Amino acid sequence: MRFIITLCLLGWGTGFGTALANTDSSALENLLAPISSLQGTFQQTIKNEQGVELQRLSGTVSLKKPGQFRWEVLGEEPRLVVSDGKKIWDYDEDLDQVTIQRLNRSQSKTPIFFLTGTAGSLHKDFKVQQLPLVKGQCLQKSDACFELTPKGEEGSFLWIKIGFKDKRLKEMEFLDQLGQRSQFIFKNVDLNPTFSKEQFHFVPPPGIDVLQGD
Numbered sequence: 001m002r003f004i005i006t007l008c009l010l011g012w013g014t015g016f017g018t019a020l021a022n023t024d025s026s027a028l029e030n031l032l033a034p035i036s037s038l039q040g041t042f043q044q045t046i047k048n049e050q051g052v053e054l055q056r057l058s059g060t061v062s063l064k065k066p067g068q069f070r071w072e073v074l075g076e077e078p079r080l081v082v083s084d085g086k087k088i089w090d091y092d093e094d095l096d097q098v099t100i101q102r103l104n105r106s107q108s109k110t111p112i113f114f115l116t117g118t119a120g121s122l123h124k125d126f127k128v129q130q131l132p133l134v135k136g137q138c139l140q141k142s143d144a145c146f147e148l149t150p151k152g153e154e155g156s157f158l159w160i161k162i163g164f165k166d167k168r169l170k171e172m173e174f175l176d177q178l179g180q181r182s183q184f185i186f187k188n189v190d191l192n193p194t195f196s197k198e199q200f201h202f203v204p205p206p207g208i209d210v211l212q213g214d
Contacts (some may be wrong), residue, residue, distance in 0.1 A: 025128040028146045031164055032115070032122075036168065037064040040189035042187040051178030061186070065115050069101060081204040083116075089202035098204045101213035115169070126150055131161070139163035139171040140184065 044057040057077075062070040071079075080091040083103065088144035091098040122128060126148040131137045138145035142163025149159045163171035168191060172184040204210050 007167060024130040024146065025123045025126075027144075028128055028132050028148075028162075029122055030204060031144065031167060035065075035169075035191055037192050037195060038062070038189060039193050040169075041187050043185045043187070045183045047181050047183070054180070062195060062199055063116050064195055065116050069116055070199055081203070082200060084200045089204075091202060091204070091208075095209075096207075097200070097209035097211060099211045099213050108186075112124075124151075126160075139173060142170045152177075 024068065039062040040186070042059060042061050044055075045053060046055040046057075047053050057073050059071070059089045060074040061072075067083060069083050071081045073080070080089075080093070082089045082091075086103060088101045088103060089098055112161075129147045129149075131145040131147055133143065133145070139161055139180075142165050144164040144167075145161060146163075147159055147161050150157070157174050158174045160172065160174040162169070168189045169186050171186065172178070172191075173181060175181050
């Protein structure tokens with residue numbers, strides 16, 4: 001189960017469905033555009049196709065445009081994923097190793113990267129639909145919801161739903177190719193904080209294994 005968090009953040013997906021009105025994409029872009037940075041806490045629940053809970057995680061998140069983030073899972077299986085906009089460090093404390101990868105274009109279609117990209121690029125990577133405020137469609141704790149289906153022919157997830165409350169990021173949910181749903185609730189969200197450069201850089205602790213990815 002330790003690899004689920006990384007797949008959720010960095011897996012990218014296939015699009016489906018019909019093209020949607022530009023107004024839906026514009027509405028989401030209008031919510032994201034004023035946000036240059038963000039920090040808060042999250043709770044994540046992963047369920048299988050039958051709705052059985054597989055894993056529950058919590059931690060902290062920091063985001064900064066363009067392409068920078070720090071996602072830290074706390075608890076019994078700690079995990080830290082950091083990006084400086086050019087490369088990603090994936091530190092697994094239990095395994096005593098960090099994997100370093102370069103960012104590439106395909107990763108702009110992932111759940112984490114569309115939040116840290118330029119708002120105007122959403123329509124290039126996703127089909128966007130604003131959802132009605134109806135139970136079962138809009139996320140439960142939000143007052144504005146959108147569904148994004150990635151454009152492309154291969155990948156690991158089918159759709160992302162993102163919800164806002166009072167113009168702040170509140171919820172995110174996505175469905176992967178295996179039928180598993182990952183649900184995120186964000187709390188204590190602070191918009192446009194100032195970060196030091198070190199927040200989005202990782203220095204491997206002495207003695208751990210350093211693996212270079214593609």
